[in-house]
Amino acid sequence: MMTRKEAREFMMQVFFQMDANHSFDVDDKAKYFADFSDKGQEKYCSEIFSLICNKKDEIDKLITDNMRGWTLSRMPKTDLAVLRVAVCEMAYMKGIPETVSINEAVELSKKYGTEESHSYVNGILAGVYRELEKRGTEEK
Numbered sequence: 464m465m466t467r468k469e470a471r472e473f474m475m476q477v478f479f480q481m482d483a484n485h486s487f488d489v490d491d492k493a494k495y496f497a498d499f500s501d502k503g504q505e506k507y508c509s510e511i512f513s514l515i516c517n518k519k520d521e522i523d524k525l526i527t528d529n530m531r532g533w534t535l536s537r538m539p540k541t542d543l544a545v546l547r548v549a550v551c552e553m554a555y556m557k558g559i560p561e562t563v564s565i566n567e568a569v570e571l572s573k574k575y576g577t578e579e580s581h582s583y584v585n586g587i588l589a590g591v592y593r594e595l596e597k598r599g600t601e602e603k
């Protein structure tokens with residue numbers, strides 16, 4: 464049975480591949496989920512896949528609005544995939560505490576990113592958290 468932590472990692476890898484292919488087509492789900500056999504996190508993975516495919520521009524704007532000295536094109540693709548998963552959870556998925564999304568993203572960025580990744584991933588997500596709090600998390 465896949466844990467939520469493992470599901471986040473799987474989805475980060477899916478979004479990394481989608482970014483490399485320059486395609487966030489929601490209809491490509493079968494291609495990316497071909498090796499996915501675990502039913503334990505199927506709902507979570509399907510939901511986050513659809514959300515990121517359909518709300519990528521809004522998610523990327525939240526990331527961009529909270530970056531300093533970086534652009535999405537300069538950011539390592541692994542970090543961007545981690546950020547997209549976390550921001551999607553924070554902005555659109557009820558029942559997942561923002562602190563959990565942030566902590567899990569920081570851990571993934573330590574595993575897959577550069578030496579500095581976890582630091583700026585944490586900073587960007589802290590800014591996103593403040594922005595969503597200011598909006599009253601109306602997206603949720």
